[in-house]
Amino acid sequence: MATSARDAVPASVYERLGGSDFFDALVALFYEGVEGDPVLRPLYPEDMTDAETNLRDFLIQYWGGPDDYSRRRGHPMLRARHLPFTIGHRERDAWMHHMRAAVGSSGAPEELAAELLDYFERAATHLLNAEPPRPGHLPIVPGPSEFPGG
Numbered sequence: 001m002a003t004s005a006r007d008a009v010p011a012s013v014y015e016r017l018g019g020s021d022f023f024d025a026l027v028a029l030f031y032e033g034v035e036g037d038p039v040l041r042p043l044y045p046e047d048m049t050d051a052e053t054n055l056r057d058f059l060i061q062y063w064g065g066p067d068d069y070s071r072r073r074g075h076p077m078l079r080a081r082h083l084p085f086t087i088g089h090r091e092r093d094a095w096m097h098h099m100r101a102a103v104g105s106s107g108a109p110e111e112l113a114a115e116l117l118d119y120f121e122r123a124a125t126h127l128l129n130a131e132p133p134r135p136g137h138l139p140i141v142p143g144p145s146e147f148p149g150g
Helices: 019-034 049-062 068-071 078-082 089-105 110-126
Strands: none
Touching: 019 049, 019 089, 049 068, 078 110, 089 110
């Protein structure tokens, strides 16, 4: 039985960007910027290899690639994993500066670059933890069942 174009599953963003090679390069570009950043560099260990691997694998999984991140680290728990670090607007803006530059240099088609940046803006803002929540807004923290051993 032949499948028609109507029945085809749309390619994931991961596939449309060229797979893991794209994300390898994107994360390398991002961390080149972080390396010399006076705001962000102190938040990372001397050897940033694990941070690079974690970000790359997370992005690959998030955008439709293999689930290596979750198999290695469990549920992403993005906000909970970043709570040990003080992330204010200064840190968020520095992070976005380097990610915008990386996406801009990545060769991603305009439509996909916009989709990536929209996600990064939302995720970076979600990680803010240096100020108290606005009235009526509670911080999003995974429930006990989402923590390892919970």
